[in-house]
Amino acid sequence: MATFLYRTGRWAFRWRRLVTFLWLAVLAGTGFAAAQAPAPPDDGFALPGLESQRAYDLMDERFPDSGAHGASARLVFVAPDGEKVTATRHKAAIEKLVVEAGGGSQVVQAVDPFRAQAVSADGSTAYSTVTFEAEAADLTEASREHLERAVARARDTGLTVETGGDALATQPAEGRSAEAVGLLVASVVLLVTFGSMAAAGLPLLTAVIGVGIGMTGVTALGSTFGLSPTTGTLASMLGLACGIDYALFVVSRYREERGRGHVPREAAALATGTAGSAVLFAGLTVVIALAGLTVAGIPMLTKMGLTAAGAVVVAVLICLTLVPALLGFWPDAVLARRTRRKARGAKGAERDHGGTEDNRGSRWARLVVRRPLPVLLLGVVGLGALAVPAAGLRLGMPGAEAEPTSTTERRAYDALAEGFGPGFNGPLSIVVDTEGTDDPEAAVEMISRRIAATDGIVSVSPARFNEARDTAVVTAVPSTAPTDAATIDLVKTLRGDRPAVEVRVGATYRITGSTAVNIDFAEKCRSALVPYLTVVVGLAVVLLLLVFRSLLVPLKAALGYLLSVLAALGAVVMVFQHGYGAELIGLEQTGPIMSMMPIFLVGIVFGLAMDYEVFLVSRVREAYVHGERPGQAVVSGFRSSSRVVVAAALIMTAVFSGFVGSVESMIKVIGFGLAVAILFDAFVVRMAVVPAVLALLGDRAWRLPRRLERLLPDLDVEGGRLTREHPTVVPSPDLTRIR
Template identity: 70%
Template sequence: MATVLYHLGRAAFRWRWFVTVLWVAVLGAVGFAAAKAPTAADEGFTMPGIESQKAFDLLEQRFPGTAADGASARIVFIAPSGEKVIATAHKKAVEKLVDEAAAGSQVATAVDPFQAKAVSEDGRTAYATVSFTAKADDLTDASKQHLERAVDQARDAGLTVEVGGDALATQPAAGGSAEAIGIAVAALVLLVTFGSLAAAGLPLIAAIIGVAASMTGIMALSETFGLSENTGTLATMLGLACGIDYALFVVSRYREERAKGHAPREAVGLAVGTAGSAVVFAGLTVVIALAGLSVVGIPMLTKMGLAAAGAVLVSVLICLTLVPAILGFWPNAVLSRGARRNSRRHRRKQLKTENGGSRWAKVVVRLPLPVLLLGVVGLGAVATPVLDLQLGMPGDEAKPTSTTERRAYDALADGFGPGFNGPLTIVVDAKGADDAKSAVAAVAKDIGATDGVVSVSPARFNKAGDTAVFAATPATSPTDEKTKDLVRTIRGERSGIERDAGVSYEVTGKTALDIDVAQKVQDSLVPYLAVVVGLAVVLLLLVFRSLLVPLKAAFGFLLSVLAALGAVVAVFQQGHGASLLGVESTGPIMSMMPIFLVGIVFGLAMDYEVFLVSRMREAYVHGEAPEQAVVSGFRHSARVVVAAALIMTAVFSGFIGAGESMIKMIGFGLAIAVLFDAFVVRMAIVPAILALLGHKAWYLPKWLARLLPDIDVEGERLSRKVPAPTAATAESAQTAESAQTAESAQTAEPGPAAGEPSEAEPAAAR
């Protein structure tokens, strides 16, 4: 592997114009295809294999159009304190709004609350439902403005008017600011790490080009594969973070090889052969984790995972080809000022055998057991809130109180009871029943008598008269555990009720759907972990040729992801420190959060594992003792891994400032997971375990060693093929670099040291 990538890096360096033009052509072609591609139709959220989805499918079949209704707006009217909404003046204002709303161009129906008896018992609150013929994304600005003007007129009449539903829902702010913040912090970290504007800018340029290629590709294929706008969110996040990190490792290794005295083209080949090998396998672990999301069985999640996996693959390809090509144009620009001048201070610095990373590693190697216990106990304590984990899908109740949807939700809960915002929809299949109406009435009566149900609406039949729908309103809120118990009770009593009534029924609605989704995700978590961790352990077994190192990596990952999930529960469910993040209300953790956290963090954790441990393995293979190999690995890679982790954290933390609670949750969870994994697991627990294991850490049975292919990630064979430069060779290479720098100042064409090897270049570089 290292030898193949070594030749690839040298070829990209030599044929830099061809590689660059090829990437520009690919980006232009994909961009043109994206511009011409039609927008994918919104297929909505589907979840095969759950009862709620089966009920929706039955509704679509028996009530054509009902399950896929257009947008709706629930307009809530609240009379001033001491007054009632049924007062003459207020009633006229409400009726005027309903009449005005009904005249909208895309409005299907507008229901008068006084005719529908949608008035609270105290007479202070009422609501009107406005249904549209088009979905929320397809509503015209004119339709929205028409309804907004009608609402403003009712407010002018003295009523408090709030609007729920999706027709006028407040859209979350675009993610551009989050990405901009992440890029700005990443640039600062890179500048501090490298001390060179060019070295800091190259990873950013590579990542931006990768994200541009990935996103335009997703847009071009959106109609073919049904990819929505949300599909690209994860691809953007991971493409940006991984693209920066992968280029960062190659550029860092290139600078290291140049410091040893290798000529530019040789240094590029060695960097791509060694760090590039780690990039390939780190990228594969991320792809495995993302592609493994298909195990969950949620189409939307599968598409997001595959799209993000594609973005990561693009980042890997750019790192292996375009980055070496760019280095070919400006081989000295990414070096520090001291390296370019070959100053005495720089040479003294290169002779140093210690830095912050090696000093920290020596502390851990001296005290491995205390460090290991402290890290494991600390992460275990942070993970404790996971035992109280409640999954759900936050709705309007999780939005800030500054939004009208949240205020409408609270007003309806106050006026009609907490369960009013989450009614259960009961779909009765009466096909084949002798008396469908009597059978449906019997089902409604039995469900209405269930503890926890406060009311049951009249049943509505389809045209054929063989299917009915009615709503059962719980006594508790949609996110209350008692509501989940109620759904289980109604479903648990089904066999007896169906036997007596002679019909079948299913429970659906948003509340039941959220409960089913949470259960499906929870049931899928263990198989997903088994598939992803199992494949990654096999991959790491190939990379490190060790039995214990992959198992140790999986153990560390589980610690970091459980600790991150525990922190999410502590903040967003239990409310500890929620106000510091601007979280106004707590509740269940988003159902998809554990899967997202496991999939994304696993891939990123394996990145750090591969980058850090591969340098330790490289030192061990080259003859160093186990403890010294740990120190050497940290000396070469700790600073870069820390920089990569800080960049990842910056990218993810940018999303904490979003207005949507779910986006905050994802950003916080990923950022804290990266911090835990990079600074506690990889920087403390991993070296402590390796120090305790000693030679056993790198043990592989002979029979297994014969079966496994030797992919040589560390570049052991490459180091034999390309000898280290001598002092004379290094001085000769430096002379060639100076000549090229002088020539570059006179012409835009790169000098001989940037392309074909010069006469001063070592023979191994030719």
């Protein structure tokens, strides 16, 4: 593999104009296709096989003309303090608004709250539902503006009017601010690491090209494969972070090879063959982890995983071809200014014969090697303590309650909860299938009475039958909020009592509604988490066994990865579920953690943790294979790779942290979880726990049974063969070592 990539890098360096033109042509082509593509679909997900989804499917089949797929707006009216919405002037204003709203184009109906008894017991709050014939994405601006003008006129009368639903949903205007923040911090880190504007700019340039290709590709294929804008968010995150990191590793190795005396073309080829091999393996682990999200059986999660995997593939290909090509245009510009200055002054006496000078990485590693047990205990106990809150992890899907209070959707949610009770925002829909029943009305009535008698149910609406009278829908309002643990228990109770009820009435029923859908979704994600984690950890052990040809090193890597993931989950629970430090990141509402977040965290952090493991430990193994004692090999490996790994981790953290500022709670929690996971894994596990364990194990870390050694292929990820075939040359004055 290293030899093949060596030749690839050498070819790309030589034919740099062609390679650069081809990549720019791909970017232009995907950009043109994206511009011509139809608008992507709205966000949404299906849950095949789950009860709530089957109930929705039955409603679609039995109520074909119900307008269930049309957009809706819920208008919430709140009277001034001390007044009631039933007062003459307030009632007149509300009725006028309902009439105006009902006269809009694309409107199916607007419900009068006074006729529908949609007024709170204390008279302070009322609501009206406006239903449209078209979905939210297909509503015309004229339809939206007509309703908005009617709402504005009602507000002028002194009423507080808030709007919920998807018809007038607030669209967050975030632009690309998250990526901009990540790029800014990455630029600073790269400049400090390399000491060269060109060296800092090259990884940023290639990463931006890769993200551009990935995101325009998502847009171009959006309508074909149902890829929404949210689907591409994860691809944008990982494409940018991995693109910068992978290019960083290759450019750093190129500078090192130049410092060892190789001419630019040879240095670029060696960098692609050595660091490029590690990049290919690291990218493969990320792709496998993301593609493995398909095991959850959730279409939306599958799309996000495969889209992000595609972005990582693009990042790897660009790193292995475009990076060496661009190095061909500026072979000396990526060298540190001090190095170029020394070359011009012919101060080449200070030469590199293998990079034996101490730096911060080697000094840190030497400290750990001298005191491995205290460092190991401190790291494990610290991360273990942070992981404890993860035991109380609660999963759910954020709704309007997670929106900022500055949005009208959140204020409408709060007004309804205060006026009608916390469970009003998450009613349960009971879909009763009476096909083949002798007396459908009696069967539905018995089911309604049984549900109404269940503890935790506040009210049950009259049944609504379809035209064929073989299906009815009943709405039950819980006494607790949609994300409350008591509501989850209530749904489980209703489903647990169902078999006995169905036997008595001779009809079947299913529970759905947004609350039940979210509960089912969270349970599906929870049940998929352990199998997915098992697959990922098992994959880590197998891959590292192939790379390092050792039994204990892969085991150590997998356990360290588990520790960092659990610690990150614990930190997420402390902030997003319990609210510690929530104000620091602009989190206004705590509650259950987004259902998909733990699976994302497990998959993505696995790939990135293996990146750092490979780049660090491969250099340690290289030193050990060349005859150094175990402790000294750790010091030598960290001398060569720790600075680049630290820079890569800081860049990853910066990119993910940029998404913490998102107003969407889903993006915020993913960004926070990934950022802290990278910090824990890179700086605690890889930089402290790993060298401590290697120092304690000594020679045993690199042992492998002979029979297994003969069976395993030699991947040569660290490029040992290339090092032997292309030995270090004595550097001339213009090839001084990079510091």
